[in-house]
Amino acid sequence: xxxxxxxxxxxxxxxxxxxxxxTAQAIKGLASGQLLEVLxxxxxxxxxFAAWSKTTGNAIVEQSxxxxxxxxxxxxx
Amino acid sequence: MTAVTDPGQNAVAVEAPAAxxxxxxxxxxxxxxxxxxxxxxxxxGELEKTWAAMILASTAATMGKVxxxxxxxxxxxxxxxSRRITGQNWMQKMMxxxxxxxxxxxxxxxMNFFGMGPWMMFKLAKQYHVASPKELLEIGQAMGVEFIPCxxxxxxxxxxxxxxxxxxxxxxxxxxxxxxxxxxxxxxFI
Numbered sequence: 001x002x003x004x005x006x007x008x009x010x011x012x013x014x015x016x017x018x019x020x021x022x023t024a025q026a027i028k029g030l031a032s033g034q035l036l037e038v039l040x041x042x043x044x045x046x047x048x049f050a051a052w053s054k055t056t057g058n059a060i061v062e063q064s065x066x067x068x069x070x071x072x073x074x075x076x077x
Numbered sequence: 078m079t080a081v082t083d084p085g086q087n088a089v090a091v092e093a094p095a096a097x098x099x100x101x102x103x104x105x106x107x108x109x110x111x112x113x114x115x116x117x118x119x120x121x122g123e124l125e126k127t128w129a130a131m132i133l134a135s136t137a138a139t140m141g142k143v144x145x146x147x148x149x150x151x152x153x154x155x156x157x158x159s160r161r162i163t164g165q166n167w168m169q170k171m172m173x174x175x176x177x178x179x180x181x182x183x184x185x186x187x188m189n190f191f192g193m194g195p196w197m198m199f200k201l202a203k204q205y206h207v208a209s210p211k212e213l214l215e216i217g218q219a220m221g222v223e224f225i226p227c228x229x230x231x232x233x234x235x236x237x238x239x240x241x242x243x244x245x246x247x248x249x250x251x252x253x254x255x256x257x258x259x260x261x262x263x264x265x266f267i
Contacts, residue, residue, distance in 0.1 A: 023139075056140055
């Protein structure tokens with residue numbers, strides 16, 4: 001069964017480093033295993049989220065791009 | 078049922094976030110191989126370098142432990158915006174008069190044009206939703222960045238703890254910074 005998204009961070013329009021900062025702030029409030037969805041338009045965020053996920057251990061379980069909007073679903077460590 | 082705040086009775090629940098200054102602890106990386114601590118030495122006071130330092134500090138705080146040692150011109154950034162003239166003697170006062178302290182009063186090292194350069198930078202930043210150094214500083218503090226003032230610079234500029242923004246740690250010297258690097262913090266000099 002697909003897990004439900006617990007929270008969404010709308011970081012569309014925000015520049016580096018705010019999509020990551022907002023994500024980090026939001027993920028603090030979640031319990032381990034919960035899913036966080038992030039929407040961003042910063043093109044750098046594709047690489048940034050990969051790096052951030054790698055060092056923090058919050059896995060990217062879904063990723064897509066649609067019309068300049070990047071969507072990430074992260075599972076809290 | 079949500080608990081309604083009961084003034085007077087229990088004024089306990091109010092969080093005191095990161096405002097408690099701690100002496101920079103000489104912690105070594107944890108037993109398990111986590112990411113290295115980051116140590117930013119913020120030496121410059123120009124707008125462009127301050128901005129870079131604040132972006133990196135706030136981002137680093139989302140990924141691990143980060144300390145920012147603020148020294149020389151960097152310390153000017155951490156004087157309260159409301160302070161106009163700082164220092165004890167005429168030369169220190171003169172210095173603060175020539176370069177207004179505070180994170181909101183940084184100048185560009187090139188093409189400052191009496192404030193026109195920074196004005197355009199802030200205008201563009203707003204247009205492209207880039208957070209200002211002041212916003213990033215506040216975010217960094219809220220996320221646990223440890224800002225450490227340099228004692229020697231405070232003495233030289235005649236600055237008191239009260240001149241500096243809230244939430245900084247105890248002032249330290251170069252040996253503390255070197256020890257942090259020797260213990261494995263990744264250093265960055267801006």
